[in-house]
Amino acid sequence: MPVVGRVHKGRYHDSVALMQAQQILRQMPGVEEAGVVMGTPANLALLRDAGLDAPELAEAGPDDLVAVVRAATEADALRALERLEEALSTRSRGEGPAYRPRSVRTAVRALPGANVALVSAPGRFAAAVAEEALREGLHVFLFSDNVPVEEEVRLKQLAQQRGLLVMGPDCGTAMVAGVGLGFANRVRRGGVGIVAASGTGLQEVACLVHRWGAGVSHALGTGGRDLSDAVGGASFTAALAALSADPDTRVVVVVSKPPSPRVAERILALARRCGKPVVVNFLGARAARSREGIYFASTLEEAARLATTLAGARPGEPAAEEICAPPRWAVGQRWVRGLFVGGTLCAEAQLVLRQRLGRVWSNAPLTPDAKLAGVTSREHTVLDLGSDEFTVGRLHPMLDPSPRRHRLIHEARDAEVAVVLADVVLGYGAHPDPAAELAGAWEEAVDVARAAGRELVCVASVCGTELDPQPYAQQVERLRQAGIVVASTNAAAARLAAGLCAGAAPPQEAGPLPSVDVPDAEEPLPATSDALRSLLRGPVRAVNVGLETFAQSLVAQGVPVVSVDWRPPAEGDAGLLALLSRLGG
Amino acid sequence: MDVDAANEVVVRRILESHPVLVGVGRALDVVPGMRKDLILHAGPPVTWDRMCGPLRGAVIGALLYEGLARDEREAGELAASGAVRFEPCHHHAAVGPMAGVTTASMPVYIVENRTFGNRAYSNFNEGYGRVLRYGAYAPEVLDRLRWINDTVAPAIGEALQRMGGLDMKATIGRQLTMGDEGHNRNVAGSSLFARQLAPALADCDLPREVLSGVLRYLADNDLAILNPVMAACKATMDAAHGVSGSSVVTCMARNGTEFGIRVSGLGDRWFVAPAPVPKGLYFPGFRDEDANPDIGDSTITETAGIGAFAMAASPAIVRFVGGTPQEALTATLEMYEITVAENPAFAIPQLDFRGAPTGIDVRKVVRTGITPRVNTGIAHREPGVGQIGAGLVRPPIRPFQEALRALAELVSP
Numbered sequence: 002m003p004v005v006g007r008v009h010k011g012r013y014h015d016s017v018a019l020m021q022a023q024q025i026l027r028q029m030p031g032v033e034e035a036g037v038v039m040g041t042p043a044n045l046a047l048l049r050d051a052g053l054d055a056p057e058l059a060e061a062g063p064d065d066l067v068a069v070v071r072a073a074t075e076a077d078a079l080r081a082l083e084r085l086e087e088a089l090s091t092r093s094r095g096e097g098p099a100y101r102p103r104s105v106r107t108a109v110r111a112l113p114g115a116n117v118a119l120v121s122a123p124g125r126f127a128a129a130v131a132e133e134a135l136r137e138g139l140h141v142f143l144f145s146d147n148v149p150v151e152e153e154v155r156l157k158q159l160a161q162q163r164g165l166l167v168m169g170p171d172c173g174t175a176m177v178a179g180v181g182l183g184f185a186n187r188v189r190r191g192g193v194g195i196v197a198a199s200g201t202g203l204q205e206v207a208c209l210v211h212r213w214g215a216g217v218s219h220a221l222g223t224g225g226r227d228l229s230d231a232v233g234g235a236s237f238t239a240a241l242a243a244l245s246a247d248p249d250t251r252v253v254v255v256v257s258k259p260p261s262p263r264v265a266e267r268i269l270a271l272a273r274r275c276g277k278p279v280v281v282n283f284l285g286a287r288a289a290r291s292r293e294g295i296y297f298a299s300t301l302e303e304a305a306r307l308a309t310t311l312a313g314a315r316p317g318e319p320a321a322e323e324i325c326a327p328p329r330w331a332v333g334q335r336w337v338r339g340l341f342v343g344g345t346l347c348a349e350a351q352l353v354l355r356q357r358l359g360r361v362w363s364n365a366p367l368t369p370d371a372k373l374a375g376v377t378s379r380e381h382t383v384l385d386l387g388s389d390e391f392t393v394g395r396l397h398p399m400l401d402p403s404p405r406r407h408r409l410i411h412e413a414r415d416a417e418v419a420v421v422l423a424d425v426v427l428g429y430g431a432h433p434d435p436a437a438e439l440a441g442a443w444e445e446a447v448d449v450a451r452a453a454g455r456e457l458v459c460v461a462s463v464c465g466t467e468l469d470p471q472p473y474a475q476q477v478e479r480l481r482q483a484g485i486v487v488a489s490t491n492a493a494a495a496r497l498a499a500g501l502c503a504g505a506a507p508p509q510e511a512g513p514l515p516s517v518d519v520p521d522a523e524e525p526l527p528a529t530s531d532a533l534r535s536l537l538r539g540p541v542r543a544v545n546v547g548l549e550t551f552a553q554s555l556v557a558q559g560v561p562v563v564s565v566d567w568r569p570p571a572e573g574d575a576g577l578l579a580l581l582s583r584l585g586g
Numbered sequence: 587m588d589v590d591a592a593n594e595v596v597v598r599r600i601l602e603s604h605p606v607l608v609g610v611g612r613a614l615d616v617v618p619g620m621r622k623d624l625i626l627h628a629g630p631p632v633t634w635d636r637m638c639g640p641l642r643g644a645v646i647g648a649l650l651y652e653g654l655a656r657d658e659r660e661a662g663e664l665a666a667s668g669a670v671r672f673e674p675c676h677h678h679a680a681v682g683p684m685a686g687v688t689t690a691s692m693p694v695y696i697v698e699n700r701t702f703g704n705r706a707y708s709n710f711n712e713g714y715g716r717v718l719r720y721g722a723y724a725p726e727v728l729d730r731l732r733w734i735n736d737t738v739a740p741a742i743g744e745a746l747q748r749m750g751g752l753d754m755k756a757t758i759g760r761q762l763t764m765g766d767e768g769h770n771r772n773v774a775g776s777s778l779f780a781r782q783l784a785p786a787l788a789d790c791d792l793p794r795e796v797l798s799g800v801l802r803y804l805a806d807n808d809l810a811i812l813n814p815v816m817a818a819c820k821a822t823m824d825a826a827h828g829v830s831g832s833s834v835v836t837c838m839a840r841n842g843t844e845f846g847i848r849v850s851g852l853g854d855r856w857f858v859a860p861a862p863v864p865k866g867l868y869f870p871g872f873r874d875e876d877a878n879p880d881i882g883d884s885t886i887t888e889t890a891g892i893g894a895f896a897m898a899a900s901p902a903i904v905r906f907v908g909g910t911p912q913e914a915l916t917a918t919l920e921m922y923e924i925t926v927a928e929n930p931a932f933a934i935p936q937l938d939f940r941g942a943p944t945g946i947d948v949r950k951v952v953r954t955g956i957t958p959r960v961n962t963g964i965a966h967r968e969p970g971v972g973q974i975g976a977g978l979v980r981p982p983i984r985p986f987q988e989a990l991r992a993l994a995e996l997v998s999p
Contacts, residue, residue: 011700011755011756013757013759014933014939015933015935018933018939064756089933090928090941103956104923568954570953570954571953577987581949584997586947586950
């Protein structure tokens with residue numbers, strides 16, 4: 002049986018480390034016996050006694066590391082010896098909690114097996130952090146916004162080369178292998194996989210699927226720009242392919258605000274080869290026709306209902322619309338005012354309202370003709386309080402309820418307002434008791450209106466589940482205590498609001514919605530990388546760069562996470578940063 | 587030019603280097619470019635008028651030692667006259683702790699890099715107390731220096747020859763598993779040094795009082811191995827110097843006035859800034875206003891990945907700054923942020939035998955704003971008082987930023 006030896010001159014290791022390495026070499030295929038020692042005369046004699054005598058031993062001295070392997074074949078022995086470095090550097094534990102790494106690279110060393118980075122560093126630095134994470138082999142959940150589109154394209158190309166997924170930029174939520182990333186609800190695991198370019202769209206579908214008895218395998222965010230012409234659906238394609246290949250996923254739901262028609266068609270061509278039913282909800286975009294296996298849904302609610310059914314659960318009949326008798330309106334009260342913290346919920350509400358009430362103004366309209374000039378409400382108006390006009394220099398309204406409170410009081414003073422429509426978003430990362438905040442604001446608004454001799458109605462829905470840190474039923478109850486009408490879905494809330502105002506004013510003509518077509522062509526989905534399959538298999542091990550709340554919510558979910566002590570590179574010095582980027586540093 | 591590719595070459599050279607202490611020689615005979623009118627000193631180049639107190643004192647002592655001046659006044663005039671030249675040890679493949687003053691007739695350790703064939707040199711360590719390297723030059727200081735140079739050095743040289751050299755790479759690796767970090771703490775390494783030299787010394791046919799004196803020198807001096815360790819680091823980093831495009835630091839050194847670095851891809855240029863004053867603990871009777879700004883070539887240890895970079899291996903050292911063992915771990919973990927490799931030959935037990943952080947990348951220093959940590963002795967600002975404490979110091983970031991700019995100019999002028 003061949004015996005092969007190696008002598009590493011001047012290489013010292015503690016005997017415990019050597020014995021561990023020896024143990025690893027012994028377990029290599031074909032290896033019968035292995036010895037790893039410092040070359041003292043006594044140790045060399047031990048090796049020879051153990052039948053590990055090789056000619057190389059003659060040149061070994063006490064300062065030299067000696068490794069000898071006896072194996073079935075010489076090739077086996079050589080293969081084992083090649084593993085020596087690795088065996089000597091194998092480490093069993095992480096670095097302990099006290100040191101906070103300053104880079105993704107060192108964080109990965111502190112958390113072996115890390116597979117995803119959550120990046121919420123400020124926008125102008127975020128792409129560089131995401132790139133570092135990709136180069137370290139991590140998938141990226143990129144919450145930061147204000148990342149230039151050319152950077153997004155570059156990151157997604159890099160990710161594609163490495164078989165990695167970039168969720169974002171401006172991606173607020175995802176669920177991977179049962180773990181919520183960012184702002185995420187806790188939902189049952191099940192057969193519905195979601196790919197979404199919109200955050201609260203993903204949350205609403207996932208929560209409804211859960212509340213209707215099915216479950217979610219994974220919900221992958223892509224960032225709102227992914228389906229633009231510039232980005233071309235890079236992350237969408239990768240996510241769709243991954244869910245197509247994922248054994249836990251039986252139905253795929255695709256959610257986006259209206260995408261670029263060219264990219265939408267491409268996604269649909271890919272969807273035709275998904276091998277699983279695909280429910281498509283391009284909010285506000287009409288489908289020209291349907292195809293086998295592709296199910297168009299006009300609202301998030303409909304998408305969730307279809308998905309639940311296709312996954313084998315029974316959502317039951319569409320819930321009887323909540324009944325709400327209109328109060329006696331004062332003269333002139335006729336408009337709906339929507340105050341939303343969720344952007345996609347805001348879009349869905351507009352869609353439902355415009356079908357019944359005609360034109361609905363918004364700072365984030367479905368069609369350009371409904372774009373509000375500034376932020377002053379007129380006629381039927383639905384506002385996305387999470388968009389840039391409202392959030393510059395302050396927290397998102399899901400975290401900071403005060404902007405909506407002020408706006409609500411303001412709307413209550415308007416003598417033409419009849420109905421207020423609102424959303425409440427639960428889950429990790431969100432405000433700890435959002436219903437109490439809305440209820441408190443509403444009680445104040447009612448007082449304001451009554452003092453002026455008017456009654457107001459507030460209709461709301463709650464996006465969440467009973468598993469969320471803020472339990473669904475308790476949140477609903479708190480709203481009802483304040484006299485708020487709570488509908489079971491966001492779309493139902495909008496229908497209810499529309500019903501209350503129908504006939505109060507003649508419908509204004511709304512501009513046409515874009516339409517998409519399912520192309521005749523089919524396009525094969527790209528192969529899914531091992532790295533992405535492995536992420537979906539779990540368990541998730543995360544590196545967090547930025548918002549501490551994201552790390553805390555992962556800890557609450559029992560996910561190992563290392564937080565990077567992130568600081569602006571080169572202290573933000575633009576000149577040095579330019580040099581670093583030229584020098585690849 | 588690909589900086590990463592160049593750095594890989596540098597890393598390979600560092601990790602493959604194999605320094606062996608092969609013997610002792612007279613500086614004039616063995617140090618390249620050594621001359622009788624030349625005084626080598628620590629750190630980047632400095633002129634007499636800008637030298638700090640301890641360095642001036644050491645220069646005066648060296649001129650007296652070499653018989654080039656009869657007294658302090660004459661030595662001062664000679665030093666100021668321009669008749670003797672001052673050059674950094676680093677320009678002559680040499681390193682010296684603190685003042686680092688090395689002159690023609692002094693003996694030096696010779697360390698050979700077996701992999702690349704280059705050699706590096708360092709003078710002999712005088713131990714603690716009033717010593718030349720801290721700027722003392724009283725007659726008893728020079729008498730002891732003569733005894734070390736004339737009696738101890740030849741004996742150790744002969745013993746090393748009999749031993750066929752002493753493997754410094756293995757010895758440093760072992761020190762780190764015994765609580766040394768190789769810069770401020772060399773107790774274990776010096777013990778190993780003494781243990782390995784003793785039998786060979788006994789074989790050398792030395793007069794009994796000489797053997798006894800040499801063994802006592804080794805037994806009493808916890809720093810005996812510091813100078814060979816520094817020369818081993820120098821032999822390693824010189825082999826890594828001169829790789830076009832590399833951003834790895836191959837030298838960090840201080841002369842008590844300025845701190846300076848050299849970078850593998852930037853030739854002989856020094857990038858300097860005023861030397862900071864170390865933070866540390868002081869011996870009884872001394873305070874921080876007594877401290878001289880940072881001085882010495884011993885930062886070659888950190889440059890090669892030991893010293894403060896291997897602090898995790900040496901929890902005893904953090905007590906100089908009132909720290910905890912956890913802070914020792916943190917110190918080393920932080921250095922991984924600014925280095926490009928881990929040296930498996932210098933494995934750190936406290937980090938589960940992870941290799942020491944090795945190869946400072948100026949890009950990483952500038953990006954993170956983390957400057958290298960340095961463990962150091964603290965010199966009194968007046969010549970001749972000696973060591974007054976020990977502590978930690980962070981060099982200024984400016985030299986690293988300037989090196990980055992210089993590298994960028996080379997990449998695309």
